[in-house]
Amino acid sequence: MHFDCRFNSALAFVAFFFATTHAFYIPGISTKTYSTGESIPLLVNKVHSSKTQLQYAYAELPFVCPSTGKKRPGSPWTSGTTLSLNLGEVLRGDRITVSDYELVMGKDEDARLLCEVEANEAAVQRGIELIRDGYVAEWIVDNLPGATSFVTADKTKKYYAAGFKMGHDEIDKQGQPHYFLNNHVTLQILYRNAPGREGEQGKKVIVGFEVYPKSVEAGNRDKKGIPKNLDNPKKGLELDLKSDSNGEPNTMKIPYTYSVYFKEDKNLEWSNRWDMYFVNQDDSSRVHWFAIINSLIICGLLTAIVAVILARTIRGDIAAGAKDTESGGIRMRRRKSMRKSTDNGILSEPDAAEEVDDNDDIPLEEITGWKLLHGDVFRPPTQGGLLAPLIGSGMQLMFMAIGLVLLSCLGILNPSFRGGFISVGFALFIFAGVFSGYYSARVYKTFGGEQWRKNVLVHLQTATLVPGLVFAITFILNFFVWGQASSTAIPFSTLLALVALWLLIQLPLVYFGSYYGFTHVGAWEHPIKTNAIARQIPASSWNTTGRTVQTVLLAGLIPFAVIFVELLFVFKNMWQDKTGYYYVFGFMAVVGVILLLTIVEVTIVAVYMRLCAENHHWHWYAFFVGGASSAWVFAYCIWFFFMNLHITGFVSGLLFFSYSFLACAVYGLLTGTVGFLAAYAFVRRIYAAIKID
Known part of the structure; x- marks a missing residue:
């Protein structure tokens, strides 16, 4: 009965939220009046x-x-x-x-x-x-x-x-x-x-x-x-x-x-x-509700799986064969001499007859699964200097997306504010450069970055990664559109204004956020120290490159299943019914929240399975699992182009696929960042329960 009450309350909240956002899609702006004969x-x-x-x-x-x-x-x-x-x-x-x-x-x-x-x-x-x-x-x-x-x-x-x-x-x-x-x-x-x-x-x-x-x-x-x-x-x-x-x-x-x-x-x-x-x-409201129910079912199943992993499997792993300490976790003790130093300075294997001193603790040799990675799980990833600006740019996009959806739900951004969605989106993106630099610097320092020159290079990558990619592709496409004398072409003066906003406003904000995050806040602390020598990853089918790609794509299919119904309406509005206006941002907000929860849960499950396979290379893996649904979204774009659109001409096709690629890349960067941060919080939480002497 208690569960039913909470479930009904949740449905009532969702219905109230949608009704509110639907009612306020037009703000109370000033009214233009006309006199007779005017x-x-x-x-x-x-x-x-x-x-x-x-x-x-x-x-x-x-x-x-x-x-x-x-x-x-x-x-x-x-x-x-x-x-x-x-x-x-x-x-x-x-x-x-x-x-x-x-x-x-x-x-x-x-x-x-x-x-x-x-x-x-x-x-x-x-x-x-x-x-x-x-x-x-x-x-x-x-x-x-x-x-x-x-x-x-x-x-x-x-x-x-x-x-x-x-x-x-x-x-x-x-x-x-x-x-x-x-x-x-x-x-x-x-x-x-x-x-x-x-x-x-x-x-x-x-x-x-x-x-x-x-x-x-x-x-x-x-x-x-x-x-x-x-x-x-x-x-x-x-x-x-x-x-x-x-x-x-x-x-x-x-x-x-x-x-x-x-x-x-x-x-x-x-x-x-x-x-x-x-x-x-309005006639399609039932389909929108179907999309939300479909998303809730998928998210609910994943929540149950994650709950089992967290509440039973991991807790059982921690408690199995160990005496709980006052902190509630396993206390694992290193042997006093894992290796002996010989006369020539070479480390030899320990004496087999050596005994451990404390029978209440578990020797490391008896620990299996993900617990074996306690000395390597927080080892900085390869190419961490590239992952850090990606995470920073993803957080910048996250703040921009949240701001746009909230303003749209409140009715501030609506069809009567012509061009407002794009204009406000640019303003939010530029302002969010502070958050981009902040998170990029903290992640970089967490990965062990200390050199100022490399840190400056990371900040520069953060400030130029997404804007540089978008500007480069848009500038190249403009040559094709200019040749068609189309109003779709961006005027040269507007391009210069965008570059000025990028270099004169966003870049300083990124550096300010980076300086504050790197100098005043610093790195996140890890609960376990990292070994000097990396542990060898055992050979298994889970750790092969081909199996990793398959796992990433399979994991990305689940978040895609959450949003594919709502994507149909977005694509129809953007590419097919250009005379229409998409306004159901209440539905989009609800589906977006469910999407993020699904990505968090999928990434946690995937990273946990990777750690159980004794593979400590989880950083890039978590990022790719989180952003893997973007590959399915791009495949959906291709299907929509050939099955629903009747676009003719090379330039029009080039614009469609280029803009679709940019949108999917931005979406993948955002969701990949969510996946990485969720996995990082999960890994810190489970290894914080292990005490190493």
Whole structure:
């Protein structure tokens, strides 16, 4: 009964935690209000597709209306003005520009001509390529992305998908494709009275922005350029250039028109206006709960195994054949003379007839299993100077990940804060350089590092390991993306700013943390001294390289089983549904905690089995076991690419696999650090129970 109460309380806490994080995904930021007749700027951002990783700035497309530079009364911007963006917006490929579309609060426009573009062959061909690849345009009004509305299968709910299609294609009877450009948009602005005194003064707030695109033929228009039959056009605007009698290509006239309608919606609050973008995702809540239950079952089984190891096996090993001392552990005594010194200085084997003095203690020769490694288990690992900065960088990533998840659960990071997740992530990563240097220095000194020059080299590796890898790969990829004239390419000025943040802010923070950790705190103390001569590792199947690799991969499969369901939603949001927004950070936080617990338990079991095989090389082994699930995640990325995505083009494929590799490397570094620290704490705990004279 006691167990049932605790289990029900845990479930209640998880449910409360999720409900809380779900309710606060939108913070109470200041509300923008509009008076009747006030101008509303419409911003154009970019076009993107699920078939490619290349994005393009909408205002730079050759077949859309160029900016006129017109300034509207009451608006702080002129058309064509490019807005300044935060770091996250730049890195995600946003390029936001003020458009020439005129929106006035409360004023409907049945039809209005925006412009007429004279498109040449290159511009028409560009439009055909974007339509063929399924590109979607992203516009913004009052920080809301223009949405295409849908209805759920049971027709009970309406939901939004951010963006609208650039056009559509049709296949004729001969099997030839024809591409039609959406050159008319109907914009519907949903509004309601502003809360408080501003609402009493007649001011409004925008709670929805819907876009309904349509393809309308260039002909059959009045003198103002307005189609005579806008509601049901007989033909669409097909992108097709035919040569004239001289064989020279013609240009094509593309008229752009738009309609604007304002509709009051009293049922939707301003604070909940993003809910429409998430209605379709709410239907997957059951799957998220299934992922949590699946994770809890796996973690529960591992917890039982670890409990058996800690409570029975290890305690039994410590207590077997030994008289408990006041400290509760085995007291093992060394022989007075394990070897004798001969006249020539060579150590000889001890006398077989020599007796031990204390019959209450256990001679070391009678100890078996992991206890035999008491003099070697804390021996510094090979290449410890590389493992130390890896651990430091892993702790830096850990602090960044925890900060991002907490801020997202509290609603501070949300879709209305465009680019905020990436920007805040960079800030947290740079600030966490202090923790990176601190843990790197302490681990390095624990491994016996004393030389200042080598210590400086370790600090330098810590400060450059993760940022250097990410910057190098991103810089190389940028050459490919620049060649495609894509907005995904990072501007050179932004690259210089990132280098400045790295060298001028993060690097000093790493050195400060390293100095404090190395000088003022120092190394962790070990409960047992290390022998001068290393013990020979017995030859067994457990200690072979091939068996070690198999064991590491098998251990990594268990944490992967905890997260693979939630990974499907993350991948779908990142690579497939680019018009959607991932917001269920409550589920992610719960699954993340279970993942870390699973990694801790798997690493403890794996290290214990390795010590039982009398192999004292556990440091790197624990790190690789902790990070082994990253190999399965990368394999999952490959499966997702070929089975779920329809990405075409060499550059797009290169971007997918490069970014996937970086993400998996970062994930593996973080989880590997968790595994190492858990194993280190476990090893110190079990050997602290052994007293050596």
